[in-house]
Amino acid sequence: MIIENIKITGLRNLEKVAYSFSKNKNLVYGLNGVGKTTILEAIFITGFGKSFLNVKKSELVNYKKDSFLINLSCRNVFGGYKISAFYNSKFSLLLNGKKTNILEAGKYIYPVFFSSSSYSLHIESKPYIRKLINRLIFGVYALYIHYILSYNKALRQKNYLLKTRRNLAELSSWNRIISEFSAKIGGIRMEFIDKLNNEIKKKHGAGLEIRYSPSLCSGSGISQEVLFNELEKLKDREIKFSKSLKGPHLDNFEIYLDSRNLKFHSSGEKKINLLMVYISFIELFKKERNEYPIFLLDDFDSAIDSKNIDFLMESYPDLQVIATSVNKNSRFEKLIELGKEN
Numbered sequence: 631m632i633i634e635n636i637k638i639t640g641l642r643n644l645e646k647v648a649y650s651f652s653k654n655k656n657l658v659y660g661l662n663g664v665g666k667t668t669i670l671e672a673i674f675i676t677g678f679g680k681s682f683l684n685v686k687k688s689e690l691v692n693y694k695k696d697s698f699l700i701n702l703s704c705r706n707v708f709g710g711y712k713i714s715a716f717y718n719s720k721f722s723l724l725l726n727g728k729k730t731n732i733l734e735a736g737k738y739i740y741p742v743f744f745s746s747s748s749y750s751l752h753i754e755s756k757p758y759i760r761k762l763i764n765r766l767i768f769g770v771y772a773l774y775i776h777y778i779l780s781y782n783k784a785l786r787q788k789n790y791l792l793k794t795r796r797n798l799a800e801l802s803s804w805n806r807i808i809s810e811f812s813a814k815i816g817g818i819r820m821e822f823i824d825k826l827n828n829e830i831k832k833k834h835g836a837g838l839e840i841r842y843s844p845s846l847c848s849g850s851g852i853s854q855e856v857l858f859n860e861l862e863k864l865k866d867r868e869i870k871f872s873k874s875l876k877g878p879h880l881d882n883f884e885i886y887l888d889s890r891n892l893k894f895h896s897s898g899e900k901k902i903n904l905l906m907v908y909i910s911f912i913e914l915f916k917k918e919r920n921e922y923p924i925f926l927l928d929d930f931d932s933a934i935d936s937k938n939i940d941f942l943m944e945s946y947p948d949l950q951v952i953a954t955s956v957n958k959n960s961r962f963e964k965l966i967e968l969g970k971e972n
């Protein structure tokens with residue numbers, strides 16, 4: 631998949647802009663605050679229905695306007711299509727002018743976003759890395775997001791029960807439903823991490839790996855019945871603490887380099903190894919879906935050194951990259967300069 635052009639109206643400082651991209655390597659450059667990251671954010675929102683930053687959609691609307699609209703013209707092997715994201719106190723996604731949802735849109739647009747400013751969060755913060763892995767899995771198992779949404783819904787109901795202490799007799803029925811989705815989610819996570827580690831090993835040797843520790847029944851095969859029994863044993867403690875104490879929402883993923891958690895390595899090692907994880911994922915995506923995702927690289931030259939950017943350019947000629955930087959760089963086929971007038 632590639633993005634041919636983008637039109638943005640009313641998103642942050644971008645009141646009305648339009649740019650076209652090359653199918654290969656693009657660089658958006660300009661001074662600080664001109665809206666480079668916002669362009670990547672626009673693409674991300676169209677793919678995932680929300681920003682990579684922790685912000686409300688209302689905060690994304692340009693302060694002079696009351697809505698934002700992002701239009702992408704894209705292309706894959708089957709032809710061209712349009713995807714739009716519109717927000718006007720309510721958010722909607724459109725595929726060729728018809729209302730759609732992220733599950734469907736994800737088949738047509740899937741961005742991978744790497745930023746030099748948030749890389750350490752993705753290594754050090756458990757919820758961040760869990761979110762990242764969830765997003766990656768969604769790229770290769772479309773139904774995964776459906777299981778996550780169903781699980782979260784059941785979890786909210788169960789927590790409501792535990793908090794209000796009403797209808798506690800229903801707890802086992804919720805544990806049934808929760809164990810069903812937990813088994814699905816755990817199984818997919820395990821399979822995905824295995825496949826990703828395989829790709830990482832091929833690219834990087836054996837030193838780098840992701841370790842997955844499910845909060846429920848770590849270890850051997852995860853069957854729904856085993857999970858249900860474990861949840862049932864937790865009942866008294868959960869009632870005491872008024873919340874769910876275990877489940878996929880608390881699973882942990884950690885990146886290890888040479889048998890030591892990556893968070894204990896230098897910032898240069900963190901960046902390059904996290905980038906390796908992303909690139910290995912891009913390989914996996916290509917294998918599973920027979921096409922490349924779109925790679926968004928924010929402030930690319932502070933994220934990676936010139937040797938690694940050369941490697942990326944040369945090893946993946948068919949991957950569309952949209953990078954940003956304050957500096958112009960002639961290694962990119964298409965240069966887009968952003969000025970203050972945006």
Ligand SMILES: Nc1ncnc2c1ncn2[C@@H]1O[C@H](COP(=O)(O)OP(=O)(O)O)[C@@H](O)[C@H]1O
Nearest residue numbers: 642643662663664665666667668689691692693
């Ligand atoms: N809701 C908003 N309305 C108008 N401007 C905004 C809004 N939110 C953020 N901005 C501004 O938009 C600019 C965009 O920043 P950003 O895309 O991060 O720039 P860059 O990546 O080029 O440094 C910033 O100057 C920011 O202050």
Ligand SMILES: [Mg+2]
Nearest residue numbers: 666667668928
């Ligand atoms: Mg920026």
